[in-house]
Structure formats: structure tokens, C-alpha cells
Amino acid sequence: xxxxxxxxxxxxxxxxxxxxxxxxxxxxxxxxxxxxxxxxxxxxxxxxxxxxxxxxxxxxxxxxxxxxxxxxxxxxxxxxxxxxxxxxxxxxxxx
Numbered sequence: 001x002x003x004x005x006x007x008x009x010x011x012x013x014x015x016x017x018x019x020x021x022x023x024x025x026x027x028x029x030x031x032x033x034x035x036x037x038x039x040x041x042x043x044x045x046x047x048x049x050x051x052x053x054x055x056x057x058x059x060x061x062x063x064x065x066x067x068x069x070x071x072x073x074x075x076x077x078x079x080x081x082x083x084x085x086x087x088x089x090x091x092x093x094x095x
Contacts, residue, residue, distance in 0.1 A: 048092045055085040 032040070043051060059081050063070070070078070 043088070043091075048088050048095070052085055052088040052092065055081055055088065059085060 059078060062068075062074070063078055068074070
């Protein structure tokens, strides 16, 4: 949710008393933690399409246009980036 002070998680889902309660971990499939809600809210506010395009550009620049040798660490990082990109695209399709 956008407020005058920036992005804030949906606090009506998570009361302040529940934010540090470890008993809520078992309910992760039903709801989000405040940091997760804030992250998703930021993504939605910024724009999934723009983030997806930016991630694809970074992936392609690093993979196809870079002279830097790509070892296992770099391959893993590019794969992580691709996972994030693909999941943004899945979210976009569901909107």
C-alpha cells in the first residue's frame, strides 16, 4: 500500500503484535509476512512489466554481451535472475 511515507505492508493482515510471533510460521501458505507483503506491494507499485523487462535486459547483457568469463558462480546468479524474471512474468499473466 502506498502511503505518504512510502511503501507499507498491509498491516490489517498482520497486526503489530503478530509480526514477531514464530507461531505464525505454519500459516505461511495462507498469508504473507509483513516483509513479503511489502516486497510484493513494491513490485506491484513499481510495475511488474518494467521490472521484468529490466531483469531480462540485465540477464541478456551479462550472458550474451559481456566479455567476463562465466563460471559456476556467475551461472548460478544468472539462473537465480531468470527464476525471478519468470515468476514476475507468471504474476503478470495472473493480473
